[in-house]
Amino acid sequence: MKIVVCIKQVPDTKGGVKFNPDGTLDRGAMLTIMNPDDKAGLEAALRLKDQYGAEVTVLTMGLPKAADVLQEAIAMGADKGVLVTDRVLGGADTWATSTTLAGALRKLEYDLIITGRQAIDGDTAQVGPQIAEHLGLPVISYAQEIKLENDSIVVKRQYDDGYHMLKAKLPCLITALSELNEPRYMTPGGIFKAVETEITTLGRADLVDVDDSNIGLNGSPTKIAKASDKVKKGQGEMAPEDADPVAYIVGKLKDKHVI
Amino acid sequence: MDFTLDKKYEMAQNLFREFAQNEVKPLAQEIDEEHRFPRETVEKMAKYGFLGIPVAKEDGGQGCDPLTYVMCVEELSKVCGTTGVIVSAHTSLCVDPIQTYGTPEQKAKYLPDLASGKKLGAFGLTEPGAGTDAQGQQTKAVLDGDEWVLNGSKCFITNGKEADVYIVIAVTGIVEKRGRKMKEISAFIVDKGTPGFTFGTKENKMGICASSTYELIFTDCRIPKDNLLGQKGKGFGIAMHTLDGGRIGIAAQALGLAEGALETTINYVKERKQFGRSIAQFQNTQFVLADLATKVEAAKLLVYKAAMKKAQYQQDHKTSYSVEAAMAKLYAAEAAMEVTTKCVQLHGGYGYIKEYDVERMMRDAKITEIYEGTSEVQRMVISANILN
Numbered sequence: 121m122k123i124v125v126c127i128k129q130v131p132d133t134k135g136g137v138k139f140n141p142d143g144t145l146d147r148g149a150m151l152t153i154m155n156p157d158d159k160a161g162l163e164a165a166l167r168l169k170d171q172y173g174a175e176v177t178v179l180t181m182g183l184p185k186a187a188d189v190l191q192e193a194i195a196m197g198a199d200k201g202v203l204v205t206d207r208v209l210g211g212a213d214t215w216a217t218s219t220t221l222a223g224a225l226r227k228l229e230y231d232l233i234i235t236g237r238q239a240i241d242g243d244t245a246q247v248g249p250q251i252a253e254h255l256g257l258p259v260i261s262y263a264q265e266i267k268l269e270n271d272s273i274v275v276k277r278q279y280d281d282g283y284h285m286l287k288a289k290l291p292c293l294i295t296a297l298s299e300l301n302e303p304r305y306m307t308p309g310g311i312f313k314a315v316e317t318e319i320t321t322l323g324r325a326d327l328v329d330v331d332d333s334n335i336g337l338n339g340s341p342t343k344i345a346k347a348s349d350k351v352k353k354g355q356g357e358m359a360p361e362d363a364d365p366v367a368y369i370v371g372k373l374k375d376k377h378v379i
Numbered sequence: 380m381d382f383t384l385d386k387k388y389e390m391a392q393n394l395f396r397e398f399a400q401n402e403v404k405p406l407a408q409e410i411d412e413e414h415r416f417p418r419e420t421v422e423k424m425a426k427y428g429f430l431g432i433p434v435a436k437e438d439g440g441q442g443c444d445p446l447t448y449v450m451c452v453e454e455l456s457k458v459c460g461t462t463g464v465i466v467s468a469h470t471s472l473c474v475d476p477i478q479t480y481g482t483p484e485q486k487a488k489y490l491p492d493l494a495s496g497k498k499l500g501a502f503g504l505t506e507p508g509a510g511t512d513a514q515g516q517q518t519k520a521v522l523d524g525d526e527w528v529l530n531g532s533k534c535f536i537t538n539g540k541e542a543d544v545y546i547v548i549a550v551t552g553i554v555e556k557r558g559r560k561m562k563e564i565s566a567f568i569v570d571k572g573t574p575g576f577t578f579g580t581k582e583n584k585m586g587i588c589a590s591s592t593y594e595l596i597f598t599d600c601r602i603p604k605d606n607l608l609g610q611k612g613k614g615f616g617i618a619m620h621t622l623d624g625g626r627i628g629i630a631a632q633a634l635g636l637a638e639g640a641l642e643t644t645i646n647y648v649k650e651r652k653q654f655g656r657s658i659a660q661f662q663n664t665q666f667v668l669a670d671l672a673t674k675v676e677a678a679k680l681l682v683y684k685a686a687m688k689k690a691q692y693q694q695d696h697k698t699s700y701s702v703e704a705a706m707a708k709l710y711a712a713e714a715a716m717e718v719t720t721k722c723v724q725l726h727g728g729y730g731y732i733k734e735y736d737v738e739r740m741m742r743d744a745k746i747t748e749i750y751e752g753t754s755e756v757q758r759m760v761i762s763a764n765i766l767n
Contacts (some may be wrong), residue, residue: 195390231544307428308392308451309441 121174121290123165124228125198126221126235126251127158129182129189133240136349143344144211144337145241154189157236161296163303164266165234166197172268173257175199177228181209183222187319194314195306202228206323211337214242218250219334223327225255232273233293237262248295258288259297384576391447396453398427399462407459410589411739415668416541417589419746420462425496430469433693439491445693449631456635457642458736460743461589461701463635467628468537469493471502471544474753476566476621480609485568489544489764501542502625503533504618505604513548513615514562518597520549525604527567529597532579535750539593540578545569547595548618551611564614568606575600586742624699625751627689630682630707633715633747637675640715640722640740644668648725664725671718678711702764709757717745 131137132151140146154162165176168363178193180186181204190201204224212220235248245261252259264283265276275294277284298355306314324335333339359368373379384392403422409474410417424430434440441447448470456463474493477485492498509515513664518531529549537546545568552563569576579594609617645668648659658664685707688700719741723730748754 191386191390195394225740305398305427306390307441308391308394308443308447309428309436310433311387311390311394312441312443312447315385 121137121168121172121231122177123168123174123232123234124177124179124225124230125158125162125165125193126179126194126233126248127162127189128155128180128236128239128241129153129186130155130239130241131376139347139349141378142211142337143347148183148185152185152188154192155236155239155241156298157240157296159236159237159303160298160300161234161236161294162193162196162198163301164263164294164296165232166304167268167269167301168232169197177202177230179221179224179228181205181212181217181224184202190319191314191317194317195308195310201317201319202322203319204322204327206335208324208332210245211340212335213340213342214244214246214250215341216335216337216339218247218254219330220327221247222251223330224322225251226328227322227326229314233257233291235293235295237295237297245295248293253291255293258292259295260288260292262285262293264300265372266294266296266300339368388446388450391443392454394448395429395451396457398423398429399454399458403455403462404458407461407736408733408739410459410461412588412733414583414588416591417459417462417465418541421465421496421499421541424462425507428495429466430496430499431474431494432470434474434490434494435500435763438478438486438494445627445689449682449686452628452631453635453638456632457639459589460632460636460740460746461587463632464537464587464629465499465592466527467625467632468502469500469542471585471625471628472502472537472621473542473544473730475624476502476608476617477568479620480566480617481568482605484605485608489568493544498543499538499541500544500546501536501538502621503536503545503547504622505533505535506531507534511752513564513618513620516548516550516562516564518547518549520551520567522551522566522604523601526601527576527604527607529567529569529600531597533595535582536593536595537590537750539591539595540581541591543571545571545595546608546621547597551614554612563612564618565611566608566614566617567602568608569597569600569602573600573602573743584746586739586744588742622705622751624689626704626708627676627682627700627755629747629751630678630704632683632686633708633711633744634675634678636740636744636747637671637678637711637715637718639718640676640737640744641668641671643736643740644671644722644725647729651727658725667721667725668679671721674718678707678714681707681710702761705752705760707756708747708752708757709754709761712744712754715744715747716741717755 129152132153138146138149176198177200178190178198179202187203238245249259260275262278263275264278265273272289274287428441432438432443433445436442449558452463452467477489520527547567547569550562551565554563575598577596579596582592602761651658660682685703688703691698723741729735
């Protein structure tokens with residue numbers, strides 16, 4: 121079985137968020153991690169590999185630096201890494217991203233595609249299902265458990281009021297939740313292997329059946345009006361100890377013409 | 380010379396750091412107080428290959444190098460000195476001599492299980508009357524047919540009761556060297572559970588309290604003739620060479636303890652307020668921290684250099700790393716003691732309380748100046764080399 125896992129390098133929220141002047145994220149300037157839902161998707165793929173035997177390829181789109189996340193995945197046990205990188209692909213929203221990834225996936229062999237449910241930077245949960253749509257594949261989202269049954273996949277899907285048991289014929293696409301599993305660590309030997317493994321790099325010209333009007337910032341219907349990091353709240357003002365608290369607050373509200 | 384770490388080392392460091400934070404740190408205080416060997420951590424480390432880092436892939440290891448191994452011990456020791464020494468004693472003192480001196484049969488029998496962490500290793504040289512003075516050894520091994528018969532005892536053995544495979548040094552006869560009668564010393568591999576091999580006292584220690592430190596007792600303990608490690612009579616050289624490697628592991632443990640204490644203290648002094656400002660704003664704090672950080676960096680360079688020298692030895696089987704290992708251990712151990720002591724001081728009264736990590740780190744640091752050759756012995760090794 122051939123599994124492709126789509127993973128994304130996302131800002132490590134511990135390191136602070138930085139923006140470009142156009143409101144998109146300045147990914148080059150931030151500390152990064154593998155998106156947690158994607159990591160769970162990778163773990164699910166590696167467990168299928170352990171259990172049934174499979175070739176696991178990890179696919180990402182991003183700056184050349186995004187190769188780091190592919191190497192991390194290989195150090196955890198993935199077999200191959202594919203990086204889609206090209207200046208013209210920059211600034212992509214979910215539509216342009218899924219179009220691009222689908223264009224790359226048409227070049228790759230797969231029986232199963234796994235993506236994370238959503239990335240912690242954009243939180244849209246759109247790219248996975250959109251890829252399935254582009255490729256004409258069935259999609260099962262919010263996977264909690266994944267089992268293989270002959271040429272089908274059986275998935276327990278998380279829902280607000282319970283769960284669904286769904287069966288789909290391969291090939292299909294699954295979106296994984298970080299609650300799905302506890303991802304494994306890399307191994308030291310895996311790291312040594314990962315740095316020796318050649319990452320396949322694809323550019324715009326390598327994408328199959330993709331129109332220029334659907335890629336990069338220009339191909340993105342989403343327009344960002346404004347983006348900012350969380351603004352810290354001011355320290356506030358303490359009422360003097362001898363003040364009548366109600367009168368003090370009412371006075372302040374009147375000063376600001378709130379009342 | 381480029382001091383930037385290669386990508387693979389950077390990734391390995393991140394791995395060990397993440398593992399240490401998630402799996403080791405939460406247990407450090409508890410196992411120290413309970414004097415409990417962290418079996419669960421050893422199992423997790425085994426799963427991720429931490430117990431066979433510098434072992435060739437064909438022998439069941441990770442196929443990495445001494446520097447990667449050193450980084451593992453360093454990162455573990457940053458949060459728990461005990462966990463660091465478990466890996467160090469296993470890898471440097473048991474796996475390494477089997478790798479270096481073992482016959483193909485011994486390697487095939489022992490290395491896969493040790494490197495995968497299915498079995499844990501230990502090393503027995505020290506005796507009540509013989510630590511650094513190897514000629515004081517009393518444990519004897521006598522060949523009887525197809526078996527060696529061991530009698531005697533070993534003390535202060537790290538991973539003591541928890542290990543499965545032991546490298547044991549024993550006297551196998553008397554030889555004449557330059558007209559003087561000397562004890563002939565040999566090395567052996569002994570499996571746990573061999574009749575006649577039992578455990579004595581568990582040591583109640585000042586630091587590394589969760590490490591299993593025991594006395595090993597051999598009473599007519601019969602092991603197969605083939606369990607002789609290396610040539611008969613070469614045991615002293617094997618032990619010394621093994622300790623050269625072991626010292627790099629302990630130096631890494633000391634480095635980790637110093638770094639861990641320093642990191643904790645840097646956070647503490649920024650938060651702790653006295654006289655209306657953080658104590659990090661006092662020049663005394665700043666100067667002390669500057670000196671400690673400099674020592675830590677110097678220790679790191681010595682430790683990494685020793686590890687790289689050992690890597691060179693593994694390639695050419697000629698390069699000596701004895702002096703580098705001694706310097707790394709001497710400096711890192713003394714730095715660990717000084718750094719942890721001053722970090723306790725910067726914590727004030729809180730540093731003396733067990734709830735604060737620096738209290739444990741200071742107790743753990745002391746042993747690094749003592750085991751696998753005291754600081755005085757390291758000075759002997761270094762001076763003998765420079766005066767020779």
